[in-house]
Amino acid sequence: MPEKRISIHATRYDPEHDKEPRLQTYDIPFSDESMVVLDALNYIKSHVDGSLSYRWSCRMGICGSCGMMVNGTPKLTCSAFLRDYWPRAVVVQPLNNFPLIRDLVIDMDDFMHKLKSIKPWIIRKQEIPLGAGEHRQTSDQIDEFRQFSECINCMLCYAACPVYGLNNEFLGPAATALARRYNLDSRDEGLKQRLPVLAESEGVWECSFVGECSVVCPKGVDPAKAIQQTKLDTTMRFVLPYGNRE
């Protein structure tokens, strides 16, 4: 039987030599049904073209490094199986909506700044000493924020977001979801400090209910919900005093 093969079209771009990104085609063996797109890239880098650049690490869908556009859809390449594309070719491109550094490597500095801006840490008026033990928290209280804490910062939601694509001043799905994660945590009293950042974020009001971000999230986070809830929070802020949840 002839060896099964698959074509990978991968974006190549070296700012030192290229004006524009271009696609380069690699025809590689599809030797195992368990192969994912990341395995194909690794095969290329190892055996065909050592200069192909991309990020990856855990190859188990948790480190968040290997997000790319796969046939036009944002995916974790470690979890995108070649068998789902074969015999079609697979087009692998850098995540949409980000500046390109090299080949499949995007510049995510913008997100790192946005993450910090929402103060993603527990804020309390008074910290309790370690000797006092843990805050009590029920499973129900954890369920309030749990899904938003599952964000792996993979950037697929930003690549899918039509609003961020037009206006990168928009705080965007993951950062809003993480702000929500802390605002909903029974241990946190930082809502008042985070609200101005959320309220001033351009684009919240352009966000539709379509929720492309939630569709592409590989971890079941629903950033669209966080954004809609944030609209409510920031409106309420001007209408109602905010009770005991500062």
Place this chain on the structure above:
Amino acid sequence: MDFESYDVLVVGGGLAGLRAAIAAVEANPRVKVGLVSKVYPMRSHTVSAEGGAAAVMRPEDSYQTHAFDTIKGSDYLADQDVVEAFVREAPLEIIQMEHWGCPWSRDPDGKISVRPFGGMTTWRTCFAADKSGFHMLHTVFQTSLKYPQITRHDEAFVTKLLIEDSRCVGVVALDIRTGRFDAITAKTTILATGGLGRVYAFSTNGNICTGDGMALAYRAGVGLKDMEMVQFHPTGLPFTGILITEAVRGEGGYLLNNGGERFLKRYVPNKMELGPRDIISRAMITEFEEGRGFEGPHGKYMHLDVRHLGEAVIDRKLPFMRELGREFVGIDIVKDPIPVRPVQHYMMGGVDADISGETPILGLYAAGECANVGLNGGNRLGSNSLSECLVFGAAAGRAAAHYASSAKPVTANPVDAMLWDEAHRVETEYLEKKSGNERIAVIREEMQKEMDDGAGVFRTREGLSKLVRNLGGLRERFEKVKIEDSSRTFNTEILAALELDFMLEVSSAVAFSALAREESRGAHARRDFPERDDAKFLKHTLAFHTKTLAPRLEYRDVTITNFKPQARTY
């Protein structure tokens, strides 16, 4: 020439490194801390830890028991004073993580839950479902963002430690995005670079686990301690090596051979699935050899069965395992057994460091998996490593901040020269060399196969001698390595070459240390020396770098306080 200068420079942005950075600032708010990592910190391999973090959290538990479990688990190669200090600190660190927002799973009364784990005599493993490492890493990373004293250098790869008059004064780092070499100087430097799993072909470890910090310290003259002690986790998925957490067995899962038999009754009858990892991995290989494993397209395997736990328990306590089964194996663990086999997972050995993380080089510290502070000895108990990152990361951060407050500043003059030398070395050895004909990946894959074959679950003199010879051959071929990528921008091929250089270095330390330890202890199982030999080897191995591939080996007595070595049965 300008260079960044810090009081404390942390190399590595995983749990130990981030904990160290925060501890340094909290110990002295005036210290300037730098944190350099070859990936964004939240990509660090801590993220893949699943089961949980061990600490004495319940009145029925005791420090004494946690210490004894750890020491017995280590096959008496742990330093007992270190273990005793560790068990006292661990609960405080768990609480600290809780105060920082870690979403620990809770009991009905709202307290942090604990679960059983291998080799632990009582329930003491705190967990955040089965993504404990992920949640701990993101919690500590996000918390680190609130400290203006911490400056990050993301995606910078450290190629060399700056040593001046026997003192570590920082690092040379390659900025991956620009290809620029920088001297990042510091009064103190903390290595927290994680493990070396990628020297093996079949490993749970991510692509970034290449033993960088170990190799950096080794080349700077620090001994690597107990490098023969490599942990093989009993339950990895065939083909990918993805970790299936020990918590699966902690929650009541069964390990079954091809006869549907809970075969561990022949090996660890009193502990069964909750025996220690070294013994269970050996039991599985023995069963395979005796024909009682399943045969699959990716080799032999056993079944890990959680079907009897029911969907509700699985979804509450092991949701990520169900997700991994669906995504990567195409099974639903509620209805199907999970195929598993032993897989390289963790390095007990590492940079020789003491209870405060201090190494023999002034100003140089180490913590987490890259360090060997004497906690894990011959075999680490599951869930002790996340706690280790917290306890010893914090200890190293505090010690470094303290020393930095009185240390004299780093001077520019020798640093400039050292930076130029190091940049020149990498340029000529890699970037500008056009004559090579060896592929990085080919050498790497051969090294990984040699390590799997020669330094796996069972070892022999013959196998280790062959490994040592073949690593020598690979080192020679590495000199002729070819770099196809001539760009300075995000050149991951240069990175792969530098990492392979480090991996060949630490592999040799593993192989030679293993060859010299002529006994079986913990994870180091010699078929030709099947017994533990306390008379000769109740000692740490220390491997020192030499001009040849072979390290100079020294031995140091293990610290014994309250627990006399006994036979290790479960």
